[in-house]
Amino acid sequence: MKTVLVLNGPNLNLLGTREPAVYGSQTLADVEALCVKACATHGLKLDFRQSNHEGVLVDAIQEAGRAQAAGTLIGVVLNAGAYTHTSVALHDAIKGAGVTLIELHISNVHAREAFRHHSYLSPAAKAVMAGFGVKGYPLAIAGLAEMAA
Numbered sequence: 460m461k462t463v464l465v466l467n468g469p470n471l472n473l474l475g476t477r478e479p480a481v482y483g484s485q486t487l488a489d490v491e492a493l494c495v496k497a498c499a500t501h502g503l504k505l506d507f508r509q510s511n512h513e514g515v516l517v518d519a520i521q522e523a524g525r526a527q528a529a530g531t532l533i534g535v536v537l538n539a540g541a542y543t544h545t546s547v548a549l550h551d552a553i554k555g556a557g558v559t560l561i562e563l564h565i566s567n568v569h570a571r572e573a574f575r576h577h578s579y580l581s582p583a584a585k586a587v588m589a590g591f592g593v594k595g596y597p598l599a600i601a602g603l604a605e606m607a608a
């Protein structure tokens with residue numbers, strides 16, 4: 460059974476209480492449950508992680524690249540939070556790892572402040588999803604499963 464890595468960046472551990480008008484009231488544990496279900500539907504195993512630290516996210520992306528090369532992982536769903544708009548290191552990690560990666564945002568970043576309109580990740584990502592709320596996570600897993608089939 461192959462794995463999908465769902466990787467969450469800074470402040471996503473606060474889901475549920477963080478700006479509920481923007482991000483909804485579901486917690487990160489609720490998101491993980493949605494992802495477990497989506498992976499089960501597609502015969503995939505879930506690796507679900509969150510970190511507030513850029514380097515930890517870089518390490519996880521590099522690890523995912525090695526796992527994909529070894530044939531044990533089909534790709535990554537990454538919600539990099541604010542690092543989306545600042546991190547050349549994450550851009551380079553995605554490219555360097557050669558991993559299939561979907562950039563995901565719970566909110567529609569393009570309908571928000573101008574500083575959220577630019578993403579360092581999009582040019583390195585296979586696909587980009589924004590604005591579906593937390594339901595975007597299972598949709599992104601379905602998309603990865605489709606791409607891998």
Ligand code: DQA
Pocket residue numbers: 469470471538539540541542543563564565566567568575
């Ligand atoms: C986010 C959007 C980012 O701009 C923000 O910094 C986040 C969450 C989203 O899921 O909508 O932390 O990635």
